[in-house]
Amino acid sequence: MSWGGVTERPLSWSDLWKIPQARLSFLVRSTYDTLPCPRNLHQWFGAEETCPLCSTTNASLGHILSGCRTALSQGRYRWRHDLVLRKLAEVAESCRLEANSRPSASARRPIPFTRAGENIITPRQRETARLLSPGSEWSMRVDLGRQLQFPREIAQTSLNRPFTP
Template sequence: MMYRDSADVKVASAGIVVKTGRKWQAQEAISRAETRRRHKTLVGSVAMGRAGLGSFPRPRYDRARDKEKRQLVQDEIRAELEEERHSKMVSMSKQGAWTRWEHAEARKLTWAELWRAEPLRTKFLIQSVYDVLPSLANLHTWGLADTPECKLCQRRGTLEHILSCCPKALGEGRYRWHHDQVLKSLADSICVAIQYSKSQVTPKQSITFIRAGQKANQQPSSAGGLLTTARDWQLQVDLGTKLKFPANIAPTSLRPDMVLTSDSTKQVVLLELTVPWEDRIDEANERKRAKYCELTTECRSNGWRARCESVEIGCRGFAGHSQQRVFKLLDIRGQQLRKATKNILEATEKASRWLWIRRGDPWCATWTQAGV
C-alpha cells in the first residue's frame, strides 16, 4: 500500500509486487480487507449491546489518509484471520469447547508471564483448556487404555469428572480443599482492599464551573465503591473454623463463604464462592443466589441493607463475569484489581493441577500441604 499509494508518481506506477509466500498473498488480503472496509462504510455505525446508536464511532475508510488508512486495512486483515480461526475452533466439539464459555472472562497470557511461568504449569493450562490431558477417557479414545473408568468411582474418567464431578473425590474432601485454596486467595484480596479503603483520605468537594445561561448538572458525581461508605468493615471467612452468621442480623444455619459487615451503617454483604466447570458458571451463579435469597430478604426485614453476591472461578483458571462485578462493587480497581485477579487464578490453577496429579491416589491432608 505504501508503494501503490506513494506520492511519488514513479514509485506508484512502478508496479511493485510484494511476495509473501504460497499460502497467503498480500495483494489478495488487501483487496478483501478494502472491500470489507467499504462495505462497513456503507452500513455505517451500528448499535452494540445496550449502548445507544453512535456510542462507538468508527473511523471511515473513505476519509482516512496514508498511515491511518494502512492501519485500518491491517486491523481488518487481523480480524479476518481471527474469524477464520474462531470458525475452525467452533467446529471442534472438544478442543473448541472454550468458544461456548459465554459467562467466563477472556484471559491473555503475556510473553513475560510465559517466560516466568513453570513449563509444567503452562503445559497443564493449555492441555486442560483444549481437553487433551491424558485422562482415562481420552486414553481409551486414543486406544491407549482398556477402560475409561475413573479409578475412584468407576465412572467415565473425563477431565470434567476429575476436577469437578467425581462423587468419591467430593466425599473425601478434595473439592472442598480446592475451594478453600481459591477462597483463601479471594479473602486476602478483599482484606487488602479493606485496609486500603481505611487508609484513604476523604477527597475534598470539588467546585464545578458552568457557562453563563446553562443549568448546573444536579447528578451526583460517581462515588467510590461499597468499602468507602464505612470505616468499620469486618470480614468473616469460612476457613479453618465453621463460620457462624451474626445472630444480631438474622438467625440462620446457613454458612456463606464470606460475610462482610458494617455495624455503623448496618450493611451486610454475603459472598459465596464456587469453583465449577467453566461450562456451568451461569448455573452455579443462579443456584447460589437462590440458596441465599431468603436469608437476604430476612436481613432486609430486620433493618439491614443486605445483598448477596456470588463469585465463580472456573476450575481451569478462568474467572466468571461475577468476579469483575464484585470487585467493582467493592471498588477494587486498577493495579489492585489486576494483582488480585492474577493471584486468584494462579491459586485455582495450582490446586487443579494438584488434583490432577493425585487423581488416582488416596487423599491425604499432608500431601495437600506439601503440594500447595
C-alpha cells in the same frame, strides 16, 4: 465489582515465560480437553480406563476435576477450593482494610474551583478507581475452615459444592 476488563487483560510473551512449564502445560491441555483422563485414554488407545477413586468407566475430564463423588466425600475439592478462596480472601481483605482506612465520601475535601482567568497552580490528581468505596462500613466473611456461614440473602442450599451441569 464486575468482570469488565478481565478479557482484555494483556498477556505478554514475557508473562508466559514466567509461568512454570508444568502449570502452563496443564492449563492449555485442560482448556482443550487433551489431558489423559479415562475417556481420552479410551479414545486414544481403546483401553477401558476407570476413575482411580470411584471406578467410573471412561470418566471425563470434568468428572476427574470436579465431579467424582468419592473425591467430594473425601474433601479433595474442598481442599482445592479453600486454597483458591484463601488467596482471594487475602487480596480482598487488603482492599477492605485500605478502604476502611480512607475517609468516607462525606469527609472528603471540597473540589477546588478556578475562577475565570486564573491560572491553575497545581492540578489535582485524579483519584484512581478502587474496588471498594471509602469508609469504615466494610466487613468480610469467608467460608474457610468449614464455617459454612452464608448470608440468607445470597444462598440457601444443602449442596456441598457449586452446581456443575
